[in-house]
Amino acid sequence: MEQPSASGPGAGPSGAAAGLPGETVLSGQAGLRGQPGVSGQAGVPRPVGGSTAAVRTAEPVLRLTGLGWSVRGVPIVEDVSFTVGEGEFVAFIGPNGAGKTSLFNLISGIYPASHGTLELDGADITDLPVHARARRGIGRTFQTSSLWGGMTVAEHVRLAAQGAAGPAASYRFWRRADRYSAQVAETLERTDLGHRADTVANALSHGEKRKLELAVLLVAEPRLILLDEPMAGVSAEEVPALTELIRSVHRESGRTVLMVEHHMDVLLGLADRLAVMHHGTLLALDTPAAVMADPTVQQAYLGEAL
Ligand SMILES: Nc1ncnc2c1ncn2[C@@H]1O[C@H](COP(=O)(O)OP(=O)(O)OP(=O)(O)O)[C@@H](O)[C@H]1O
Numbered sequence: 001m002e003q004p005s006a007s008g009p010g011a012g013p014s015g016a017a018a019g020l021p022g023e024t025v026l027s028g029q030a031g032l033r034g035q036p037g038v039s040g041q042a043g044v045p046r047p048v049g050g051s052t053a054a055v056r057t058a059e060p061v062l063r064l065t066g067l068g069w070s071v072r073g074v075p076i077v078e079d080v081s082f083t084v085g086e087g088e089f090v091a092f093i094g095p096n097g098a099g100k101t102s103l104f105n106l107i108s109g110i111y112p113a114s115h116g117t118l119e120l121d122g123a124d125i126t127d128l129p130v131h132a133r134a135r136r137g138i139g140r141t142f143q144t145s146s147l148w149g150g151m152t153v154a155e156h157v158r159l160a161a162q163g164a165a166g167p168a169a170s171y172r173f174w175r176r177a178d179r180y181s182a183q184v185a186e187t188l189e190r191t192d193l194g195h196r197a198d199t200v201a202n203a204l205s206h207g208e209k210r211k212l213e214l215a216v217l218l219v220a221e222p223r224l225i226l227l228d229e230p231m232a233g234v235s236a237e238e239v240p241a242l243t244e245l246i247r248s249v250h251r252e253s254g255r256t257v258l259m260v261e262h263h264m265d266v267l268l269g270l271a272d273r274l275a276v277m278h279h280g281t282l283l284a285l286d287t288p289a290a291v292m293a294d295p296t297v298q299q300a301y302l303g304e305a306l
Pocket of ligand 1: 071076094095096097098099100101102103143277
């Protein structure tokens with residue numbers, strides 16, 4: 001499925017998630033429709049929005065109520081309801097085609113909701129377009145790379161900083177180049193890309209490209225970030241550094257993070273809660289330990305250990 005780009009038309013290569021040695025990778029375990037015991041149970045997530053995981057504020061940052069999206073009458077995401085507290089890290093898993101990316105597209109505004117509502121900080125944003133949601137602090141990355149191959153690392157981040165400042169600030173932006181240079185330099189340091197500032201995107205490794213996508217996202221200072229398979233295409237050697245970067249982005253700034261990821265080893269070390277998508281519905285949402293012990297979830301994965 002082609003994805004719109006956050007920072008320009010996709011120019012970089014994409015790739016499937018690389019399996020790590022000895023790791024459970026859930027991608028490719030599709031084909032669950034019609035499995036005994038699964039049909040009819042999807043759509044009854046347990047428990048949702050009332051997890052035992054720590055939610056740092058009483059008021060949720062994000063609230064989905066019966067959110068759904070259909071294509072020509074075919075439901076892709078159905079009646080999804082949950083809340084996410086400020087500073088929480090929720091990881092989304094599920095077989096290929098379960099609707100994880102579509103749910104992220106609904107939250108970021110790329111797909112319009114067919115039914116249900118979406119609230120950010122208690123305000124209804126269901127009908128707001130993508131750019132308006134971005135201005136309210138929702139940022140996201142995409143499953144496939146969204147970089148301009150011939151542009152340097154620093155140019156990407158500078159352009160993103162300019163975009164975040166808004167069109168009216170363009171003139172000021174160029175006049176106050178020093179301020180933005182400092183902002184770009186700081187963001188590159190935060191994402192461990194300072195030494196690659198003058199390198200074109202095409203010359204970066206997959207892991208560095210993912211870091212650059214994060215830098216492009218972070219320079220806009222979003223408070224809710226959606227990461228769609230940040231490890232896709234990344235070599236096994238680069239996964240630990242990228243995992244630590246995501247951890248620091250979450251912890252140091254107290255951002256709220258939603259992440260789709262197939263590498264269980266990665267997300268188990270990061271997530272406060274695990275959400276399981278299945279046939280477009282939310283099958284379960286709870287602490288990683290509770291989700292992994294859930295018989296319905298295990299059944300949905302054909303009895304394989306999560
Ligand atoms: N724009 C679209 N038009 C038609 N069908 C779509 C569209 N977007 C997604 N779908 C379908 O919706 C279903 C869910 O797709 P989605 O990409 O959300 O799944 P996913 O859980 O993210 O899968 P993966 O893990 O493979 O990325 C798939 O059957 C897909 O083909």
